[in-house]
Amino acid sequence: MTKGALHNFRVIDLSSYIAGPFCARLFGDYGADVVKVEHPGAGDMARSFGPFFKDDPHPEKSLLFLYLNYNKRGITLNLNNSSGRKLFKELIKSADVLIEDFDPGYLEERGLGYGSLAAVNPELVMTSITPFGQTGPYKNYPGSHIVYEALGGVMYTSGASDRAPLAHGHPQSLYIGGVSASHSTSAALFARNQIGCGQHVDVSLTEVVAAHHTGPTTRYAYTGEIERRAPHNEAGSAKGGAHFEGVIPVKDGFVGATFQRGAGRRGTLADYLRLVGRPDLLEPEYEESLPAGRLTDEQDQLLLSVLKDWGKYEYFTTAASESWVAAVVQNSGDLANNPHLHERGFYTEMKHPIVGKIQIPGEIFRLPESSFKLRYPTPLLGEHNIEMYCGDLGYSREDLVRLHQLGAV
Amino acid sequence: MINLSGVNTLDKGFEVSVMDGPLSGLRIIDSTTVYAMPTAMYILGDMGAEVIKVENPVASRVRAASVFPDNDPGEKPWNRDGGFHRLHRSKYSIALNLKQPEAVEVFKDLVRTSDVLAENNRPGVMARLGLDYESLYELNPRLVYFSFSGFGQTGPWKDFQGIGRMFELTSGVSQFTGYPEEGPRRVGGAWFDPPNGWMAVFAILSALHHRNLTGNGQRVDFSMYQMGVATVGDAILDYIANGRNGQIMGNRHPFLAPYGAYPCKGEDQWIAIAIENDKQWLELCRLMGSPLWVKSDKFSDGLSRWHNQDELDHHVGAWTSGYYHTKLMTLLSGAHIPSGAVMTAEEVLTDSHMKERKFFEEVTFPPKSRMGSRVYTGSPWKMSQTPSYIRRPPPDLGEHNEFILTEMLGRSKSQIDELYSLGAITKEPVPLPKPEPKKSEAELLAIKEKEVKDGTLAGYDPDYKSKLGMK
Missing domain, CATH: 3.30.1540.10 (formyl-coa transferase, domain 3)
Structure with missing residues (x-):
């Protein structure tokens, strides 16, 4: 195995919370030298957000921060300080990528906008992740996960139509925003080989959700029809959905069931009853392949009743082994112990100076020649100040102390 | 392999220069289907890569979720489906029946001149066709061979089918999502299809960066399941450290209110x-x-x-x-x-902020298709130097058979004729679907009215075209 695929890139991660740090970590996972830059004192806001190790709200024990910031070195830097801004420009000189998520205009006000940084390093790719992007009438509006899912069109079509529209109960929009930022940043690095310079990448989290939810916008642009979340279904199985594709209660949890067998093929109700071991319920008309439409209430009830005594993994592995598309609602504990993930090498042990040894979710995809590796555990606040400022930038230890006392680091 | 054949000569009046997009000069074979990977491929196409969709004419383009212009499937519904179009702009299409050895030879010729092959076929299919990584490595050691599947190429669940909308459950997101007294739900359609396509783009680009340094391609093993689980990593650590599982809280936040x-x-x-x-x-x-x-x-x-x-x-x-x-x-x-x-959807499409950002892009189809122009989502990011945008309308099935075989592979007219006569290439699905009887205006209206009554549609707007400024 060689070094990671991205090992010749240096990434400055000036972002916080989820989207930016996840984007930067992906670069670190595949070999880039990622330097996490935090404000002295509190650091990344994720340090004050839970969950926390052993429910101890301590800035080095945020599990959210631990998860999103391994494979990075960590330094502190105060952009509101003149020496801090000078140090920042020195860091930028050797950087390939800057990832930041300040409000539009914040860095310009400090003389650190894209134009100023490109003057220092024309090859810099600067990626700005904000709620609404750098332009447009909403650009100064604040954002939040539920705001993106509302404005991106996801909520209106999710949940039941007799209830409030529903967002994901976990900040999915921010994670997928990080993914979108990572591939656009990587493409800008790729373009640099051809055009010889870096550029500014302007990511809008609201547009990330809208770019995700293309079904209803395309439908409107083809037919004028305005899709809505489905009515509540008392039977519960389809959860108001259009097909037998809801979330179905079973003996020890919930499963996802479909009539789909492989890409585009559908099984029949008869096949299904044979699958779940209830051929006694067969009626001749069940041999017909089911139409794409909704099940009748009776069919719905029938399927609910035949599944209720199954265990969730028993159902999932039985159906999936027979090539039916199926799912199992897994919780965090199920995932932590999942044999498939363990056999795939998804988990890696991390040794952290405060938390100790902990199993962390790691490799997302495998590049056999240049793969994921845990290179650095999540840094403590300012852990690599001496290494970066004295080693990389060449300041003396005495000057580092001065910089600290001036409030720059 | 940087080839410079990316100049678009096909669409008159739509000339694109080679250096225009961040990925101009790359050639990518899109041997993928359904949703997540076609998404990855259109993003690469929007970025300027020359994406060649290799289509199996036996597999139907038209699916349950099809949406036709004004609900009219027309004579060739396979070329008119918005559900297909939204995932296949910025691509070329060649329809190859890989059951014919001559079609496999065409595929191999494409591999010789391409940078990336992306596939999400069922395990074993590519090997059976002689298109597995080992065989293609012999033809092009610089090839990035990208294999995408539900659960990856190894592990006890590797042969299970996986689709995006089911991974919200299996990957652990549904443990948080739903109305509290009711149990888990899915939110946002096929939630994990687009993000998996997006992460696939990052993975493909990572392999290309590796190739820039070493000269070597590799085979990437990508699983939808792992990408989904990675988005709940903080919650898994909550279990590992504190024994806590996710809770369904509706739209509420773990510590903020209102x-x-x-x-x-x-x-x-x-x-x-x-x-x-x-x-x-x-x-x-x-x-x-x-x-x-x-x-x-x-x-x-x-x-x-x-x-x-x-x-x-x-x-x-x-x-x-x-x-x-x-x-x-x-x-x-x-x-x-x-x-x-x-x-x-209507409000998103007409939102003043999105408009000023030019987030939605209008695509004009060739006149013979009678599609007029349609609007699609653009990229959720803007690059200051090398813009991404929709480079060509979604192609008809096999629309670029001749262009690809002639301009890219140097085959002669008689060779192409022979491929048609063998059934190795085609422009129509095999078998040809039975035409559906055309519905009258009144019938179409009655369907809409029923959907409004059932509650699955909030309404419909007969003036949608003018509202979106489409021709």
């Missing part, structure tokens, strides 16, 4: 509001006219507000009900309170 969707004036109108600190709360109180109830101890601090959410949400909802959602958003967001109108 946080949720509140009703607005009009039918099924809502606004999302997220109060993240005391400052925003005080600002909200001011906008609400500082009613008496906000002075109660139950709401005076963040923790108390969180513990008294039922009552809090009732009060806030009573206030929001007096406002139209977009007006209220302007009021709240203007006062730096995070808020967002819960928008319909």
Whole structure:
């Protein structure tokens, strides 16, 4: 195995919370030298957000921060300080990528906008992740996960139509925003080989959700029809959905069931009853392949009743082994112990100076020649100040102390 | 292999220069189907790569979720499906029946001149065709061979089928999502299809960066399951450290309140509001006219507000009900309170901010297709030097057979004729689907009315074309 695929890139991660740090970590996972830059004192806001190790709200024990910031070195830097801004420009000189998520205009006000940084390093790719992007009438509006899912069109079509529209109960929009930022940043690095310079990448989290939810916008642009979340279904199985594709209660949890067998093929109700071991319920008309439409209430009830005594993994592995598309609602504990993930090498042990040894979710995809590796555990606040400022930038230890006392680091 | 044949000579009046996109000069074979990977491929196409969709004419393009212009499938429905179009802009199409050895030879010729092959076939299919990594490595050692599947190429679940909308459950997101008393739900359609396509783009580019350094391609093993699980990593650590599983809390937040969707004036109108600190709360109180109830101890601090959410949400909802959602958003967001109108597709498409950002892009189809022009989502990011945009309309099945065989592979007219006569290439699905009887205006209207009555449609707008400025 060689070094990671991205090992010749240096990434400055000036972002916080989820989207930016996840984007930067992906670069670190595949070999880039990622330097996490935090404000002295509190650091990344994720340090004050839970969950926390052993429910101890301590800035080095945020599990959210631990998860999103391994494979990075960590330094502190105060952009509101003149020496801090000078140090920042020195860091930028050797950087390939800057990832930041300040409000539009914040860095310009400090003389650190894209134009100023490109003057220092024309090859810099600067990626700005904000709620609404750098332009447009909403650009100064604040954002939040539920705001993106509302404005991106996801909520209106999710949940039941007799209830409030529903967002994901976990900040999915921010994670997928990080993914979108990572591939656009990587493409800008790729373009640099051809055009010889870096550029500014302007990511809008609201547009990330809208770019995700293309079904209803395309439908409107083809037919004028305005899709809505489905009515509540008392039977519960389809959860108001259009097909037998809801979330179905079973003996020890919930499963996802479909009539789909492989890409585009559908099984029949008869096949299904044979699958779940209830051929006694067969009626001749069940041999017909089911139409794409909704099940009748009776069919719905029938399927609910035949599944209720199954265990969730028993159902999932039985159906999936027979090539039916199926799912199992897994919780965090199920995932932590999942044999498939363990056999795939998804988990890696991390040794952290405060938390100790902990199993962390790691490799997302495998590049056999240049793969994921845990290179650095999540840094403590300012852990690599001496290494970066004295080693990389060449300041003396005495000057580092001065910089600290001036409030720059 | 940087080839410079990316100049678009096909669409008259739509000339694209080689250096125009970040990935101009790359050639990519898209041997993928359904949703996640076609998404990855159109992004690469929007970025300027020359994406060649190799289509199996035996597999139907037209699926249950098809959406036709004005619900008219026309004579060739396979070329008119919006569900297909939205995932296949910026691509060329060649329809190859790989059951014919001559078609496999064409595929191999494409591999010789390509940078990336992306495939999401069932395990074993590529090997059976002689198109496995080992065989193609012999032809092109610089090839990035990207294999995408539900659960990856190894592990006890590797042979299980995986589709995006089911991974919200299996990957652990549904443990948080739903109405609390009701159990888990899925949100946002096939949630994990697009993000898996997006992560696939990052993975492909990573392999290309590796190739820039070493000269070598490799075979990438990508699983949808792992990408999904990676988005709940913090929650898995909560279990590992604290033994805690996720909880279904509706739209509520683990420690912030008020946080949720509140009703607005009009039918099924809502606004999302997220109060993240005391400052925003005080600002909200001011906008609400500082009613008496906000002075109660139950709401005076963040923790108390969180513990008294039922009552809090009732009060806030009573206030929001007096406002139209977009007006209220302007009021709240203007006062730096995070808020967002819960928008319909029509509202997203016509939103003033999206318009000024030119987020949606209009594509004009060739006149013979009678598709007119249609609007699609653009990229959620803008690059200052090498823009991404929709480079060509979604192709008809096999539309570029001749272009690809002649211009890219140097085959002669007689060789191409022979491929047609063998059935190795085609422009029509095999077998040809039976034409559906054309529905009358009245029948189409009755279907819409029923959907409105059932509640699955909020409505329909006969003037949608002019509203979107489409020709």
